[in-house]
Amino acid sequence: MTAPAAGAALRAPAAPPVALDVARIRAEFPILGQQVHGRPLAYLDSAATSQKPVAVLEALDRYYRQDNANVHRGVHALSERATRAYEGARVEVARFLHADPHEIVFVRGATEAVNLVAQTFGRQRVGPGDEILVTTLEHHSDIVPWQLLAAERGARVVPVPVDDAGDLDLGALEALLGPRVRLLAVTQVSNALGTVTPLDRIVALARARGVPVLVDGAQGAPHLGFDAAASGADFYVLSGHKLYGPTGIGVLWARREHLEAMPPWQGGGDMIRSVTFEGTTWNDVPYRFEAGTPHIAGAIGLAAALRWIAGVGAGAIAAHERALLGRLLAALREVPGLRIVGEPRERAGVVSFLLGDVHPHDLATIVDREGVAIRAGHHCAQPLMRRYGLAATARASVAAYNDDADVAALVRALHVAREVFA
Ligand code: PLP
Numbered sequence: 001m002t003a004p005a006a007g008a009a010l011r012a013p014a015a016p017p018v019a020l021d022v023a024r025i026r027a028e029f030p031i032l033g034q035q036v037h038g039r040p041l042a043y044l045d046s047a048a049t050s051q052k053p054v055a056v057l058e059a060l061d062r063y064y065r066q067d068n069a070n071v072h073r074g075v076h077a078l079s080e081r082a083t084r085a086y087e088g089a090r091v092e093v094a095r096f097l098h099a100d101p102h103e104i105v106f107v108r109g110a111t112e113a114v115n116l117v118a119q120t121f122g123r124q125r126v127g128p129g130d131e132i133l134v135t136t137l138e139h140h141s142d143i144v145p146w147q148l149l150a151a152e153r154g155a156r157v158v159p160v161p162v163d164d165a166g167d168l169d170l171g172a173l174e175a176l177l178g179p180r181v182r183l184l185a186v187t188q189v190s191n192a193l194g195t196v197t198p199l200d201r202i203v204a205l206a207r208a209r210g211v212p213v214l215v216d217g218a219q220g221a222p223h224l225g226f227d228a229a230a231s232g233a234d235f236y237v238l239s240g241h242k243l244y245g246p247t248g249i250g251v252l253w254a255r256r257e258h259l260e261a262m263p264p265w266q267g268g269g270d271m272i273r274s275v276t277f278e279g280t281t282w283n284d285v286p287y288r289f290e291a292g293t294p295h296i297a298g299a300i301g302l303a304a305a306l307r308w309i310a311g312v313g314a315g316a317i318a319a320h321e322r323a324l325l326g327r328l329l330a331a332l333r334e335v336p337g338l339r340i341v342g343e344p345r346e347r348a349g350v351v352s353f354l355l356g357d358v359h360p361h362d363l364a365t366i367v368d369r370e371g372v373a374i375r376a377g378h379h380c381a382q383p384l385m386r387r388y389g390l391a392a393t394a395r396a397s398v399a400a401y402n403d404d405a406d407v408a409a410l411v412r413a414l415h416v417a418r419e420v421f422a
Helices: 022-027 054-065 077-097 110-126 142-152 170-176 197-210 220-224 255-261 296-314 314-333 360-369 382-387 404-420
Strands: 104-107 131-135 158-161 182-188 214-216 237-241 250-254 274-275 280-282 338-340 348-355 375-377 393-397
Touching: 022 375, 054 077, 054 296, 077 104, 077 214, 077 250, 077 296, 110 182, 110 214, 110 237, 110 250, 131 142, 131 170, 158 170, 158 182, 170 197, 170 360, 182 197, 197 214, 214 296, 220 314, 220 404, 250 255, 280 375, 296 314, 314 348, 348 404, 360 375, 360 404
Parallel strands: 131 158, 131 182, 182 214, 214 237
Antiparallel strands: 104 250, 237 250, 274 280, 338 348, 348 393, 375 393
8 A cells, every 4th residue: 555645744723713712611621620739720731641521521430330341242232332432432533533443553552552563563674783763852652662672673763853942953854864764753742842843844754765654642632633644654642641531541543554564562352363272363453452451441531532622623722722822931931030941943732941940840849839730850851851951841731721820820839939949
C-alpha cells in the first residue's frame, strides 16, 4: 500500500468556532468546584493529567453498574454489550484520529504505545550501526524506549537539536536524516515548553528519505487533534487521561501495513488465533497487540471523552485555549522577576517559567497554598532542561475548563511567592 503524501497533520476546524461558554463547561467538571487550602481551586496542571467531565464519570459508572463483563469471548448479553461498547470505543477513537478502526490499538498510555512500537517495529527494522532520530523536545517516554532498543541492537539514538527559542532546528534535522536512520520520533507538542512542531514539514523531510515517523501526541491530541490519514506519519500515540478520559488507557495508531507486518508484542489471551504446543498462530490486527483482558472501562470512558470534545467542539476548545494562553503569557510577563522559558513560534497548552532564583518546587508549594495547582520539575524532559542549563521549571497548563479567574489566581499567588522569597 502506498503511503499518503504528507498533508495537513493538524486538523483545521471546518467553520469558525463559536465562543466557549466556560462557565457551563466548568459546571461539567465537579472536581473544579472544590476549595484547596481554603481557596477556590485553580487547576493549571492539565498537561500532567486533565480533569474528567460528568459525561466520562457517568460512562464509567454506567459500564460497571450495567454492562461489566469480559469482551470478545462471551456469548451472554452482558459480554455482548461490553464487547459492543469496547469496539464502539475503537470506532470513536478512529473517528477522532481520522483513521481506520483496524489501525487503533488500545494500550495503557502513550508510554506503552512507544514501547510497543520500539519492541516490535523497532526490533524488526533497527540493527547494528543504525540510527534512531529523537528530538531534544521529547518526553522521557519517547526517549528511553529508543535507548533500550538501541542498546539491544547496537544502534544509536541521535538527538535532533532545538534552538534557543525552543523550536526544532529543521536544518539540522535534514542534515541528520542520513542513510542509517531507521526512524524519527517527534512530539506534536512539547510538554515542557509548549512548542508545536511543524509536523507537515518534518514528516515531508523524513518521508523524502524513506524514514518512518512516530508522532507523540500525548500533549498534541488534547489541543490540536490529529489527522492520521492526512499526516503522512507512520505512528501516533496518545494518553486518554490527558484528553479528559480515564487513566490507564491510551492509543497507538499505526498504518495498517505496519501493524500487519509487526510481530506480536505481549503474548496471552485474545491475541492468538489458535494455540497448540506445536505452534501458535496470531489473531488479526489490532487484536494481535491487545493480549489479555483490556481496560474495557477505560476505552469506554475515553470514547465518552471524545464524544464530549466533539459535542463542545474541538475548534472552539482550541480557540479558547489559544486565547487564554495568550492572556496567561501576557499576565506572566508583567510579574517582576519572572522569566518565560522557551518562546517557540507556535505554542499550545503550556508555559514554563522561573521566578527570580526561587526553586520551582518551592514556588509550586507556595502557589499550591493559594489554591493554584501548577507543576514543577524537569517534566520528564531532562535532555531539554539540560539544553537550557536548567534543572527544573514551573509549568502552568490550560484546558477547556480554565478561565481568566485561574490566570488571576496564579498571578496573585506568584505575587505572594515574591513576598515570601523577597
Ligand atoms: N509524551 C508526552 C509529551 C507527555 O507529556 C507524556 C506525559 O506527560 C507522555 C508522553 C507519557 O504519557 P503517559 O505517562 O500517559 O504514558
